[in-house]
Amino acid sequence: MNIVTRNNIIGVVIAAVVLFVLFSAPQRVRKYYPNDETHNTAATSKSRRNMHEACGVCHFEDGEYPIPETHLKRTRCYGCHSAKPAEGAEE
Numbered sequence: 007m008n009i010v011t012r013n014n015i016i017g018v019v020i021a022a023v024v025l026f027v028l029f030s031a032p033q034r035v036r037k038y039y040p041n042d043e044t045h046n047t048a049a050t051s052k053s054r055r056n057m058h059e060a061c062g063v064c065h066f067e068d069g070e071y072p073i074p075e076t077h078l079k080r081t082r083c084y085g086c087h088s089a090k091p092a093e094g095a096e097e
């Protein structure tokens with residue numbers, strides 16, 4: 007097997023790996039937070055960038071409802087969470 011063919015094979019393998027990683031990226035699953043005063047206030051009390059501080063008061067360690075160990079260690083809550091829409095409302 008000459009070197010050119012070998013490089014082609016390596017190239018194809020790399021491309022396959024890259025495609026696989028892209029396609030298996032986690033879906034943007036979202037989970038709504040309750041559309042209640044607590045949550046809506048927390049969501050608007052700070053800039054979006056700092057939203058996690060407001061949410062963290064209750065949802066980080068030592069809060070009243072800490073997010074599970076398995077939850078992603080991400081801070082921008084708004085990327086995935088939004089208020090639960092009213093029944094029948096468009097998302």
Ligand code: HEC
Pocket residue numbers: 037038039040044045048049057060061062063064065070071083084087
């Ligand atoms: C004052 C405390 C408090 C603050 C601030 C707060 N939460 Fe919550 N959150 C709770 C409690 C308590 C629950 C669980 C009880 C419930 O469903 O109301 C909850 C539930 C949730 C849930 C799960 C809902 C479900 O269906 O299981 C999500 C997601 C969530 N909060 C996200 C957020 C986000 C994002 C913020 C910031 C905008 C935030 N919370 C701010 C207290 C808080």
Ligand code: HEC
Pocket residue numbers: 035036037058061062065066071072073074076077078080081082083084085086087
């Ligand atoms: C990358 C997306 C993503 C980000 C960013 C994110 N979450 Fe979540 N969160 C999820 C998903 C998906 C679930 C539901 C599955 C699970 O419980 O892990 C969830 C579940 C929750 C729950 C409910 C846990 C339970 O007991 O059912 C709470 C509370 C929560 N998130 C709070 C937060 C807060 C506060 C932040 C910001 C610090 C945040 N999340 C950022 C994706 C995200």
